[in-house]
Each structure stands twice: as C-alpha cells, then as structure tokens.
Amino acid sequence: MFINRRAFVQFTVASGAAATLAGPLAAIARARPSLAKPMHILILGGTGFLGPATIEAALARGHTVTIFNRGRTEKRRKEIGRELPFMDKVETLYGNRDPEKHADDADPESPKGLSSLIGRTFDAVIDNSGYVPRIVRASAELLAPHTKQYVFISSISRYADNSRPGSDETAPAATMPDPAVEDMGAQFENYGPLKALCEDAAEQAMPGRVAVVRPGYIVGPGDPTPRFTYWPVRLGRASGERAEVAVPGAPDDPVQIIDVRDLGDWLITLVETGTTGAFNACGPEHRLTAAALMAACREAAGATNAVFTHIPADFLESLGQDAVPFPILIPPVGEYAGFHAWSNARAVKSGLKFRPVADTCRDTLAWFNALPEESRSRLEQGFPPSAAEQRLLKSWHEHSG
Numbered sequence: 001m002f003i004n005r006r007a008f009v010q011f012t013v014a015s016g017a018a019a020t021l022a023g024p025l026a027a028i029a030r031a032r033p034s035l036a037k038p039m040h041i042l043i044l045g046g047t048g049f050l051g052p053a054t055i056e057a058a059l060a061r062g063h064t065v066t067i068f069n070r071g072r073t074e075k076r077r078k079e080i081g082r083e084l085p086f087m088d089k090v091e092t093l094y095g096n097r098d099p100e101k102h103a104d105d106a107d108p109e110s111p112k113g114l115s116s117l118i119g120r121t122f123d124a125v126i127d128n129s130g131y132v133p134r135i136v137r138a139s140a141e142l143l144a145p146h147t148k149q150y151v152f153i154s155s156i157s158r159y160a161d162n163s164r165p166g167s168d169e170t171a172p173a174a175t176m177p178d179p180a181v182e183d184m185g186a187q188f189e190n191y192g193p194l195k196a197l198c199e200d201a202a203e204q205a206m207p208g209r210v211a212v213v214r215p216g217y218i219v220g221p222g223d224p225t226p227r228f229t230y231w232p233v234r235l236g237r238a239s240g241e242r243a244e245v246a247v248p249g250a251p252d253d254p255v256q257i258i259d260v261r262d263l264g265d266w267l268i269t270l271v272e273t274g275t276t277g278a279f280n281a282c283g284p285e286h287r288l289t290a291a292a293l294m295a296a297c298r299e300a301a302g303a304t305n306a307v308f309t310h311i312p313a314d315f316l317e318s319l320g321q322d323a324v325p326f327p328i329l330i331p332p333v334g335e336y337a338g339f340h341a342w343s344n345a346r347a348v349k350s351g352l353k354f355r356p357v358a359d360t361c362r363d364t365l366a367w368f369n370a371l372p373e374e375s376r377s378r379l380e381q382g383f384p385p386s387a388a389e390q391r392l393l394k395s396w397h398e399h400s401g
Contacts, residue, residue, distance in 0.1 A: 038064060040065075041125075041271060042065075042067075042124070043055060043126045044069075044126070046128075049222055049223060049224055050260055051128055052264075053222070053260045053261050055067070055264075058271075065091070066091040067090055068116065069129070070094065071092075071103055074087070093120075094111045095113055097139065098113065099138045114138060119146075124147060124271040125150050125151065127139065127140075127152045133198045133201040136201045140205030149210075150210045151213065152199060152213065156216045158199065160175065162337070162338050163338055167342060168346065169346060176190050182194070209276060215281040215282065216258065216282040226383050228364065233365060233380075234383070235294075236365055239305075246392050246396075247290060247294055247309065248330075249332075250310055250312065251290055252290070254288065255288045256341070258284075258354070259360045270350065279350060279352075280347055281352065282344045285344070291310075293357060296360075300365050319392075324389060
C-alpha cells in the first residue's frame with residue numbers, strides 16, 4: 001500500500017479517467033434553463049461516472065439522448081440490481097469503439113464496431129470514452145457528415161509540463177517516442193500523450209467543430225475511485241476528544257477539483273451554444289486551498305473534534321517508498337508546482353460554473369454512506385490505511401519535536 005508520490009499521481013489521474021461508476025448518483029444534475037431548442041445528443045459511453053451526470057443534465061434541459069457502448073456496465077448493473085434510473089428515457093445503441101471488434105467478444109452475432117451508428121444523424125457527439133487516437137478517429141470520421149459538433153473529453157494529463165502555475169490551454173502537449181503505440185504503459189505514462197493524440201485525431205476529422213475538454217480530478221457522488229471520497233469519509237470517521245488527521249503539504253497548497261455534476265452540466269452548455277476550442281475544466285473558479293478543502297470536509301461530516309496536522313512536503317519526500325499515498329493533495333513543489341494551478345479562465349468565460357465545495361463534500365459522503373457494504377469495501381481498499389496514517393503522525397511528531 002506504499003508507493004511513491006510520482007507513481008501515485010500517475011495512478012490517480014489515469015485510473016479516474018477510465019473507471020466506471022461504483023453506485024447510483026446521489027442527486028440529479030441541477031436543471032438549468034435550456035439555452036437552445038431541444039437537441040439530439042449522442043454520448044459515446046454514458047454509463048460510467050461522467051456519462052450519467054451528463055445524461056441527467058441533458059434530460060433535465062429537454063434534450064434527446066442516445067448512448068453508444070458495449071453494454072457491459074449495464075449488464076453488471078442489472079445483475080446487482082443497481083440500474084441507472086434514466087435508462088428508460090434514453091436510446092441505447094450497442095457496438096464497439098474499435099471498428100474491428102464486436103460488442104460482445106464472445107458473440108460474433110453481436111453488433112460489430114460502429115455499425116449501429118451508420119446513417120444516424122445527431123446535433124452533437126460527446127466522446128467521454130476515447131483513449132486511443134485510432135479509435136477516436138474512426139468515430140469522428142464516421143459521424144463527421146452527420147453531426148455539427150464533437151465534444152472530446154481529454155485530460156490535463158495531456159500536458160507535458162506540470163511545473164508552471166497558471167499555465168493555460170496553449171501549454172505544450174505530452175509526447176511519446178512511438179505515436180502508434182496504443183498501450184497505456186506500465187505506469188500509465190502513455191495516458192497523457194495518447195489523450196493529446198486523440199484530440200488531434202478528432203480535430204483532423206472535424207476541423208473547426210471540436211470542443212476539447214481537459215478536466216483534472218473529477219469528483220463527487222458516484223466517483224468510483226477513492227481519490228476524493230477518502231477525505232469526507234475520513235472526517236466522518238474522526239473520533240475521540242481530539243481526532244488528529246494527517247494532511248500532506250502546507251495549509252495554503254492549492255487544490256483543483258470539479259464536481260462531476262458541474263462538469264456534466266457545462267458539457268451540455270457547450271453543446272447548446274455550439275462552442276469549440278480547448279478548455280481546462282479545473283475548478284473551482286477561485287483558488288481553493290488544502291486547508292479550506294479540509295474545513296469543508298469537516299463541516300460536511302460534522303467532525304467538530306477533528307484537527308489537522310499538515311506534514312511538510314520535504315518530510316514526506318524523505319520517507320521515499322514509505323510515504324503514505326494520500327490522494328489528490330500534491331504539494332506544489334518541483335515538477336508538480338503547477339499540478340493544481342491550471343488556468344480555467346477560458347472555461348469559466350464559456351459558462352462553466354461551480355457549486356460550493358462544501359456541497360460536494362456533503363453529497364459525496366452521503367452517497368458513500370448509502371452504498372451497499374460491498375461497494376463501500378471496494379472503495380475503502382484504496383484508502384490510506386489507518387495504521388499507516390498513525391505511524392506517519394508519530395514519525396512527524398518525533399521529527400518535529
């Protein structure tokens with residue numbers, strides 16, 4: 001359970017992008033008055049984490065939604081009785097993002113590749129399941145004659161440099177030696193470069209009609225990773241007269257997160273307005289510090305007895321492989337100095353809005369507590385072990401006197 005900080009950053013950024021929803025959304029996306037006449041939106045994916053939030057936002061604003069996927073997540077949901085509540089309100093097409101594969105690998109009679117999309121017309125496409133440029137190119141080229149706009153969900157991992165606070169969408173893209181490689185790599189080192197190449201593939205297929213959205217950490221109810229959920233849950237378990245909680249870095253360290261519901265709602269705004277270009281979807285609008293995030297988690301959990309011990313980055317660095325991998329909070333030093341400090345001015349100007357972080361903390365904790373025990377246990381496996389946290393606190397107090 002001990003990994004170094006660099007490896008953990010790579011793991012958390014990459015795993016969150018590809019994961020599927022661990023349970024139902026705790027709340028419906030906030031309904032916002034529609035800015036356009038009803039539209040027909042295709043979502044490539046749709047049943048994971050960001051997909052459901054986007055679908056609920058679209059439905060709440062009067063749009064028609066079609067989703068395209070392999071059907072695997074839906075099947076798993078039915079088996080455990082956790083179906084998404086809106087499935088009867090959307091059209092589902094089955095197939096495979098890879099043109100050479102079937103929806104069901106074991107069933108050659110299942111729909112092959114993108115065949116279900118041939119001849120279909122949509123006002124816009126939202127691609128939140130594209131990780132390989134060849135596959136993104138296939139869908140974008142097929143849909144180009146029959147859709148007005150392609151919204152591609154990329155990642156801030158597509159940037160080559162995280163060391164400069166305040167960098168914007170013009171920052172250089174990450175690259176890899178062989179652009180033809182489709183494997184993520186042992187440490188997910190190809191994830192960012194592949195996302196950058198996917199952006200290029202979409203733009204080449206639909207020049208001038210692509211909106212590229214680059215989120216950082218997407219959080220909130222339904223997050224299938226322990227990355228953010230750990231913190232409100234940890235505060236919810238604070239006990240004792242003085243419940244001490246270890247927090248990496250300094251109280252003033254910046255943190256960038258975006259509630260999945262805010263991101264989903266904004267994606268529909270981009271579609272309604274026909275907006276194109278590249279956007280860093282990092283939040284909130286104004287600077288959030290580690291101390292403010294911890295205070296919001298404490299408030300959400302009602303943990304008035306909790307106190308925070310911030311452990312300096314240099315001490316954590318000195319522990320090497322023995323450092324506890326606390327999620328999301330990355331001290332802004334060295335190559336990570338700008339990791340939580342990307343400019344989101346362009347996205348805010350285009351209509352991206354953020355709910356209070358305290359609401360995200362509260363709703364995430366409520367969602368987690370409502371999960372079946374098996375789902376909670378699965379998430380908890382990714383939490384920093386309590387014993388490891390206590391050992392770290394002991395070491396720090398002995399070191400600092």
